[in-house]
Amino acid sequence: MHKAAPAGAAEQPMEGVARITRMTLHEAVLNQLRDMIIEGKLPPGMRINEGQVGASLGVSRTPLREAIKTLASEGLVEILPAKGAVVRRFSEGDIAEILAVLKVLEQAAARLACGRAPEAEIAAIADLHARMMQLYESGDRLAYFKLNQAIHSAIVRASGNATLAQTHEQLQARIRRIRFVGNEKPERWAGAVAEHEEMIAALVARDGDRLVEVLGRHLDQTMERVRDAVL
Amino acid sequence: MHKAAPAGAAEQPMEGVARITRMTLHEAVLNQLRDMIIEGKLPPGMRINEGQVGASLGVSRTPLREAIKTLASEGLVEILPAKGAVVRRFSEGDIAEILAVLKVLEQAAARLACGRAPEAEIAAIADLHARMMQLYESGDRLAYFKLNQAIHSAIVRASGNATLAQTHEQLQARIRRIRFVGNEKPERWAGAVAEHEEMIAALVARDGDRLVEVLGRHLDQTMERVRDAVL
């Protein structure tokens, strides 16, 4: 007495038909707040007044609070009981800690990616890099920056370990703002670009050891770049 | 006209005096739900009915929902829009991914801990281990299990990198339940204990390379132990 179309049939949409996915309000608010923190519209140390922020987003406090709880779990805000949420401020030590973990994660991902990432995925990353280089030439810092982050994320995703990628993404989000304001100085920028060139070369050659080495160097340098941006 | 006691004085409590920390309701609910998931009272795949669970905890839906959002961010539940939250079910692949990341994190922490952890902290871990061995002898599985997790966490904390520790803790929470039901078989258990002996020896000797090696082996074995517990 089995059915031809099992209960899970709804999960198999007709091919070529995109699934409709509505976004819940707290999710939209979450993304919006994250962006606002990263872009500095909500600077570190600022208290998030629920009434005020909610009104400016045109949302009641309920979904806003739910989003804030998620941000707290992600480490982007701190919740002080009975006092509300404040945008978290990262000390130089915090940043060093985060970069140290990112380094470990990216290096582990690098080995995996060199070993088992499909050729197409590596090609796609190389393509991202090429586009990023164009942006470097044209001096479009914002777009460059975003693509830069995307490349790091893509490398980690190429490991095939989604948990690794998600963990990396979450930590990267914490310091995104810092890096955003960071790469100011031209000479620093040039150095970072050179390291990226090496990274892609190693990845395309599937040279895990070399990629690990370059990534390590790149992230150590990132700490330096961030340091004199913060000070 | 500066004050002798600056505004931040409230953040410097008298030493030896524990700060009073009231727990907000959503925080209490969060901890409770986490425990319920880990202990299997909320088994994987179960839908969390807000009205029902809220009533049984004696809490309204608002703090409950906030707690659920945090659990989702931690990866313990999944939120299906307009359908509610379900306790996340981890496939064997998911577990392998998580253990792979835990391995990387613990190994990185191991090197740091061997290099710069204070002697007292290492001694404290060794002490934990000794107590765990007693529990092993007496066959108290539950207490053994908890102390086991605590040791792994303590080693990571000994790295001095709080971000690393927090990241590790969060991932560990995801598979805590699996490991909880996992270590059934006596021969497996004995193997795990032997590995722990080695780990502590390496840590006390501050032999980073050896600790990394043992930890790697231990977590690979953990995958095996979990595998035949799940199947």
Next chain:
DNA sequence: TTTCTGTATTCTGCATACAGTAGTTCGGGG
């Protein structure tokens, strides 16, 4: 009997209302 469709019920998502607490201001006393 089986399948499809219309309806009822249940539950989530969001908004609002209420209660309690921290911060602030103003008045009085030393």
Next chain:
DNA sequence: CCCCGAACTACTGTATGCAGAATACAGAAA
């Protein structure tokens, strides 16, 4: 003039109410 205290204000924490979506159910048609 400074310090202390009490009332006030503003905001967070929690509960409840309401609208809409998803599921379950029942009836009709093939």
